[in-house]
Amino acid sequence: MRYEKSGLCQLGWLSCVGCCGHHFKDKLSVAKGIEKNTLEMHSYLKHGRSVKEWMNRSKDRRDCGVCHNIVYDAKKDMLYCPCHPEVNQGVDLRIDHHYCDILHVCKAAFFFGLWDDARKAEFISFLKKKKKAGRLDWYSYSMGMADDSLLAEFEGLKWD
Numbered sequence: 001m002r003y004e005k006s007g008l009c010q011l012g013w014l015s016c017v018g019c020c021g022h023h024f025k026d027k028l029s030v031a032k033g034i035e036k037n038t039l040e041m042h043s044y045l046k047h048g049r050s051v052k053e054w055m056n057r058s059k060d061r062r063d064c065g066v067c068h069n070i071v072y073d074a075k076k077d078m079l080y081c082p083c084h085p086e087v088n089q090g091v092d093l094r095i096d097h098h099y100c101d102i103l104h105v106c107k108a109a110f111f112f113g114l115w116d117d118a119r120k121a122e123f124i125s126f127l128k129k130k131k132k133a134g135r136l137d138w139y140s141y142s143m144g145m146a147d148d149s150l151l152a153e154f155e156g157l158k159w160d
């Protein structure tokens, strides 16, 4: 089996890191962890060391709960994993990484893949409205996807 692309991990205007860690401490600690990851990666690459070497510097989570491999791309304003096949011409560097479950998808991402275009659009619109109202950012999106609460809220709205 291999990784299947999900339409919700990167929306273009919001990134999710919900399954790149667990027992997340709080937004600030996780942001600091991601900042450290990013600075460490830049330092490795600057000194001619590979992404794989950087990835293997640790095979556990940070104390704040996030994986050592999620970084921030300031130009694209997105959080991403440099070991992911989407950014390595299909090569999955995460295989054999102790912590990473490359086949994992959250419930929302799984069901989203089964929905028709109209329902997908409804869910995206639901997320956009929340973001516009200031009730959704990278952290609350990640937490809400990982614990299925955004999916539950979306379904609840439909049952009103």
Ligand code: SF4
Binding pocket: 006, 008, 009, 016, 017, 018, 019, 020, 104, 105, 106, 107, 109, 142, 145, 146
């Ligand atoms: S929690 Fe879901 S949407 Fe978020 S990164 Fe994981 S699979 Fe993707």
Ligand code: SF4
Binding pocket: 019, 020, 021, 067, 068, 069, 070, 080, 081, 082, 083, 084, 094, 097, 099, 100, 101
């Ligand atoms: S190695 Fe896995 S858990 Fe860690 S950032 Fe990459 S995709 Fe997420």
